[in-house]
Amino acid sequence: MPGGIVSTGTHARPIPAVAGIGLREQHIAAFFAGGLPAAWVEVHSENYMVPGGPRLAHLERVRRDRPVSCHGVGLSLGSASGVCRAHLARLCALFDRVEPGLVSEHLSWSVVDGAYLPDLLPLAYTEEALDLVRRNIEMVQEAIGRPLLIENPSSVLAFAASEISEPEFLAELARRTGCGILLDVNNVYVSSVNLGFDPHQYIDAIPAEAVGQYHLAGHAKVDIGTEEVIIDDHGSRVSAAVWSLFDYTLAGIGPRPTLIEWDTRLPELGELLDEARLADAALGRAKSMKALGRAKSTKALGRACRLPEVADAD
């Protein structure tokens, strides 16, 4: 499957390989007043699992004119106890209503013994975990009737038991389940700083043909007493280091739908749109490279990597 468009049998609008923004309630008035000034939007699925009210009404209005991507934080694909069927049913109901162009979740867990922890907690990358997440993804994909995109987490720590590298783990999930990868370039950078690895090698190990979307966001340094770590707080502009890693990613993997995430310390909508324009500029440069036949993804990687057959909005 080419990167990106994974809808099956719905009226879902495909998500183009350009920049989109995370839709936030605080921006909704400015978003409507500005004539829906983004090519597509992404929402957190769980925020729309509400009985009614303005939030759902706003999304109904947006989806009439813009493609929507549904990004979940609650399926807990890494839970040892399996995926919660009631939550899966809520997700299916939401997808029927919103008809998203892309649906994504995380390589992480949040639920144990009936408690939901509002964080994307890390897995130990073992054969046991690989088999478990594979089964959970297969169960979900069967229920929703379409492939999921799985996002790489940001990490501040690693477990002694891990025996598989994260990109290998993701590649293996994609190979075994047919799921795609949502490559969060900021998360790769954050983890690389905290855990001390080369982010370029990580990107190189991701199978380009499985990548269906990118995320970009800001991160922050936090002092935890004994040392400083960085966390993906999605509360600032994308850093120069992450833009540079994004250029590297585009050269290796190629253009895909790219989301600017901004979840805390929200700026004015205009600043978020500025970030989207920067992402579009980077995507544009990568597309020019492709037109010149110099995209690394076809040459250097030398694999059956089809460049994304996605609708360009520009």
Place this chain on the structure above:
Amino acid sequence: MLIELQRAMASAALGGDRQPALALLHRDSPAGRLAVYRNTVLGGLADVLAAAYPSVAHTLGCETFQRAGRGFGAISPPAEPQLWNYGEGFAEFLAAQPEERVPPWLPDLARLDRAMHEAYFAADADRLDPGRAADLTRLADLSGVRFALHPSLRVVASDWPIYRLWRTARDGLPMPGVSPSPEAVMVARPRHDVLCRLLTAWEAGFIGILLSAGTLGCAAAHSSIGCAAAHHSIGCAAAHHSIPDTAAAVETELVTLLQLGLIIGFSDAV
């Protein structure tokens, strides 16, 4: 085993025993990093509560509210990931705190915040259409009518002046010292915006009985908030203490509810 790792991490993230999680970390991952997950989980839950309980957050101030929210989160983590519904029981948690930390009226103010939060996300419903409303006026005897009310409609009653306290918090002003003085409030979201209206004790009892599917006759016949619950349990036959001009008051109340779009249906079946 993955389940053990997840139990160990959950304990650390909810502020419990960190030792089991520490034993699982890679040697290059310093123990202090577990705090990042605890901060995200408990701080995140406190932030969710602050958004759902804005008047309580204003009353306590940022730092004290964070402590209270983290305390609640550690013992009552969410059971489901759709967090709009998180925080049920927070008023009772506040009520159990020592009085020197929490004013005695704060749990009721929390109930009002909760009612407004629930109203915002309540199911949508269409108002009674004009034809159906006309049917209502043609009924010879309205006393047996039961109303279907908008799903967002709620009544919050307190021994404290919660409406005044709520307005003070909404306007961002310092919270006053208050004495007990009963106030009741109607909360609803007929369309996009959540309404919060001060009610008389009679109005609160009237709407309360309609909300609990009592008949109009029963609702009209009660006299106070306390009586509303009693009537419901002992039956409408015991209705008494009609206010002097009950018919006019009932009509005013029904017209208001109709105009606000809060009556969505009715039945006059016995």
